Amino acid sequence: MIYLDHNSTSPIDPRVVETITTTLKEGYLNPASQHRAGQRARKQLETLRNSTLKMLGAQTQGMSADTLLFTSGGTESNNLALLGLAAQSVASSDNKGPGEVFISSIEHPSVVGAAQALSRQGFVVVNLPVDQNGVVSVEALGQRLAQSAHPVLVSVMMANNETGVIQPIREIADLCKNTDVLLHTDAVQWVGKLPIDFGQLGVDAMSFTAHKLQGPRGVGGLLLRHGLTVEPILFGGFQQMAMRPGTEDVALVAGMEHALRIANEDNDRAARMSQRRDRLEKELFDLQPNMVINGQQAARLPHTSNLSFPGIDRQAFLLAADMNDLAVSTGSACASGSSEPSPVLMAMKLSDDIVRGSIRLSLGPTTTDAEIDQAVIRINRIVENLLP
Ligand SMILES: Cc1ncc(COP(=O)(O)O)c(C=O)c1O
Incomplete structure (x- = not known):
């Protein structure tokens, strides 16, 4: 075949399988447990989180440290970004209520579906056109943002999963900064293929997933710019600052971190x-x-x-x-x-x-x-x- x-x-890299197996055998327990076994798992998880943040060009130190939430993959990261950031905007908007959310017309179904859920909650979803090559129109976004009474979020992918066409995220980031609107990007198809520098990119939130870069299926991440929080879409424990509760899987995270390391070293x-x-x-x-x-x-x-x-x-x-x-x-x-x-x-x-x-x-x-x-x-x- x-x-x-x-x-x-993507087929998982055998070295990543080895890492996952070794990590499982090492028997890391629940990172939220208070006992020493739990603390050992927590330490390992946080080491992996820091390493992943660094490889993605995010800040790990001090006041400007960015946040990485581990999720079950790209679909969950995109849902958490759209639903969580939109809900956050309502919570902090002085009773302005649901505003406008802008997505491109070539987004992955996990972004489109989350945007549809937002429209059922009263948000107005605006679809941005693309040209014949599948590039999102920055001009149209600029015009729509200028007309919008209450813009809350823009979500445009780094590169499209069907055509591979790269989107003008830096320009869109500048526009969003000038208009004071949050920008999320779905970097699922980008990470592991081309270099990424979250700090330089100028976005507020970025989704990625391990299984597109020879990592395991069932794990991914949502990066949030320092100081930014999302309302949770799952409820339960206090893990990951209650923004993404649920027991973290050290072995899957170790597999994802290793897959990213291999990609970064494969010049x-x-x-x-x-x-x-x-x-x-x-x-x-x-x-x-x-x-x-x-x-x-x-x-x-x-x-x-x-x-x-x-x-x-x-x-x-x-x-x-x-x-x-x-x-x-x-x-x-x-x-x-x-x-x-x-x-x-x-x-x-x-x-x-x-x-x-x-x-x-x-x-x-x-x-x-x-x-x-x-x-x-x-x-x-x-x-x-x-x-x-
Ligand atoms: C651009 C893009 N976003 C999101 C996803 C969903 O990721 P996952 O399969 O990890 O849920 C995919 C997977 O096809 C994708 O190509």
Whole structure:
């Protein structure tokens, strides 16, 4: 099986499995317990938290220390960011009530769903348009913010999971700072692929998850700029300052920290993946000149390729690919299984033919040249068979 679906999840690195197993065997108990065994777990958890914060470019010391909440993954981090920051704005807004929340029209379903929940609570959700390459319009955000009576939160992803298109977060951060509105970014597809510096980025909150970077599934994080708090969406204990109660899993956190460390030390990871991704695109284009690379004119993540073959049906392609031992997808795994057209490509206003015939290929750090060679042969064969 050639696995080109790393954006859906990435196979865990064997070194990370080793770390998780060792940590489990070391028998860390409940970090919230008062006894020595609990204190030992707490110390280990806090060491891992500090190391993770540092690797993400966040502050760990003194008054300006940023906060890292461990969560169950990207979906929870995004929900906690949107629901928790929006609720916080109501709590601190002198009876102004629910305000306006701005999200881009290419966000992951976990952001879209959380925004829908906010609209049911009385918040007004504004969808920001993207251009034909899938880049969010900073100008539209500026105009909408200027018109807004009570803006509370902007959420725009670092890079899109379907196209890999990188978003202008630094510019958006400047805009949000000038307008005094909080900015959250979903960095799930970015972290582990390209360098990240939370301090420099200028965002207030950032979501990430371990399983997109060869870490374990079921653990992720929400980074909060120093001084910022969220209202909880889960209730119970006092863990993680009661913002995210629940017993922390030291072994999963250790696995995530190790996966991040491996990614940080793998200096040519991005170059390796983009060189293979670019070759895959070029060789396929030479064979299928009608092929369209969606988002090609924009800056993209190094490992993601969204291709359209006009005249073919993406669901038929998926089935044929599976029969040919090629794992690819048609978009967000959270939306797969549905044959609905991709909301991301629809937001880019691409033609029906392009949307209908689109597939997503996503490479990982372990993808080899031989796999790319084989993928080109298999994809070309499938397309030839499916074309009318
Ligand atoms: C951009 C983006 N955000 C959030 C998520 C959800 O992350 P998780 O699977 O850890 O809940 C995904 C996963 O597909 C994603 O691609």
